Amino acid sequence: ENYGICTSTTGTNYYVRVLSTLNREELKPNASVALHRHSHAVVDILPPETDSAIQMMKMTEKPDVTYQDVGGLDVQKQEIKEAVELPLTNPELYQQIGIDPPRGVLLYGPPGTGKTMMAKAVAHHTDAAFIRVVGSEFVQKYLGEGPRMVRDVFRMAKENAPSIIFIDEIDSIATKRFDAQTGADREVQRILIELLTQMDGFDQSVHVKIIMATNRHDTLDPALLRPGRLDRKIEFPVPDRRQKRLVFQAC
Structure with missing residues (x-):
């Protein structure tokens, strides 16, 4: 018994x-x-x-952050427009020139450099549903819940397409793999494997874009950065004097 x-x-x-x-x-x-x-x-x-999607995920209304609210970062704005906004708003442009748009985008740089604001801004300028998740929220106290939550995120994104999945602090679940010594380590590795599987499991016609953000891109598992997953990497450096002035002007 x-x-x-x-x-x-x-x-x-x-x-x-x-x-x-x-x-x-x-x-x-x-x-x-x-x-x-x-x-x-x-x-x-x-x-x-019980639905882990309801407990964890935040599918927000269209964010009210615009590109004008993000001071400076003109190069980064142009890159994210090309990688995320245009494929969702004008997919025929990529079809005409015969190339596939990036499936996923990695925003990396020190804390406080505008990564999250930029993700919200690109969502504002599209009609896509915006699903935001913090990577550490996948690591739950019960075995197997993390991989299930990953599946729920992608299921919700497909059901509400066009959509943008924004996973912040991706380094909390996607660091370089090693010989796991504890159950917690093995669970994190299972979460990463499920994430990679889900990223490989849908095609461009679904109109789901993935944006991930990290402060430490050098610690990420190389499998996450392979072509077909996070195709575009956009750096957010510490602002110089000119960039700082533009940030204050946007406030």
Whole structure:
């Protein structure tokens, strides 16, 4: 009575211990349960309507940030227009010249240099749904929830296309892979693998664009930066004196 077999959202079967405090009448075949990250014990019985997408994701209304609100960064504005805005608003331009637009864009640079504002600005100038997620929110306390949330993000983006997925602090789940020593490390690696799978799983006709932001692009897993995933990298450097003046003028 104190043990059972369950299948995680990653597809792995576990022979697990069931806490004695749980209501056995609610523990039925095909019930959704929560596993402890380290011991894999069943610690909770989840209601059928549990939806990680509702708990985590923020599909906001059109952001009110415009390009004019972003001081300076003229080169970065032009690059993100070409990589994200034009493919969503005028996809025929790319079809006419016979090239595929970038599937994903990486914004990188020190904190406070305008990466998040730029992502909001490009969403403002399109009719795309804007789905914002912080990378660390994928790392949950229950085994398998992170990969499931990744799938939910991309499912929501496809259902609401055209859309923009903005994942901030991507370095929290996409650093270079190593021999995982703990259950938490293995879970983060499963999240990254699921993210790569989802990025490879849709074509350009879906009209979903991916923007990721990081302060430490040098720590990212090379697999994330391969062609067909994050095709365009846009640097946001520390502003010089002229750029600082433009920032204050925009305030």
